[in-house]
Amino acid sequence: MSPSLFSPEGLAGVIFLILIGVTLTGAVIATCTKRLIRSVTGLAICFVGVAGLYYFLNSPFVAMMELLIYVGAVCVTIAFAIMLAEPNEARVARKISPLSGSLATICGGAMAYALGYAAVNGQWMAPAIKINDGSVKEMGMSLLTTYSMVFEVVSIVLLLAIIGALVLAKAGRDKQC
Template sequence: MMEIITRLVFGLYLLVILGGAGLAVFSANLVRAFVGMVATLLGAAGLYLLMQSPFLAFMQLLIYVGAICVLIFFALMLTNAYQGGDESAPAPLSKFARSLLAGLAPLVLLLPTVLLHPVAAKEKPEATPLAELGKVLLEEYTVPFELISIILLIAMAGGVFLAWERRNR
């Protein structure tokens, strides 16, 4: 019984993710593409829930749907992308090819690592307590954890720097 429900729910999330991704890539309307992206992120949050990690699912919602998507949309609104604008024309094939290449790049980068160090599969997912997660992040993986924050800081500084240049001109 439980098994069937899990499979059904997994299929549902998969549909949401793939449908959203398709909408995001192929929609001529920027805002509809954006809605597709939000659907994909929501589906991914559902997959986290299915894997017994509600913390990740809620963080996905809080950070990606609640903050990053909203900021992306804010930027979209400032561009005044009305229907029937330039971006609603069909994109040239070379653009599709290049974006396909960019989309496959992470796969090429991550696949060797995943294949060389496979994580042992479990019959049933187990929930990790939040305190344990925090301990692992701040004791075992302190250096990578801090490195990630440095990357984010550099990205933020870079963003501010770029915007500053443009305003002075």
């Protein structure tokens, strides 16, 4: 049964379709353009779409975090890297060998097909009951109790990442001292 286009549910459906479009367009831009900076833009668009999907999956918190971390931090970082490493993009027009292009298409297509096939044909069992509603409060509770390991690991990973990035940047910059 399809809801009317102008009911709130129908509008939500339209927006969902738009979000899917945004995600896939972003993915296409991110992988198929020649200039890296456009790829990053595509990535950002894709993440905006993904954040919308998360919102539909009833977790606005993760959606916001997706925007904050991916668009605001990861994309900016990558854009920075591009600026530092390839400021003039002189050698953009490097030939991509047709072999790698077709290989990539085949691999990617096969992966997507396999995963999609598994997804559609899998027998997914809905749970009988939900023990909580997945709100931020519950999430915070379980993050600090059941899954506190994740919390700790994330903090260590981030710390290491910061130190590692500093060390690497320093080493690249100043070899002699």
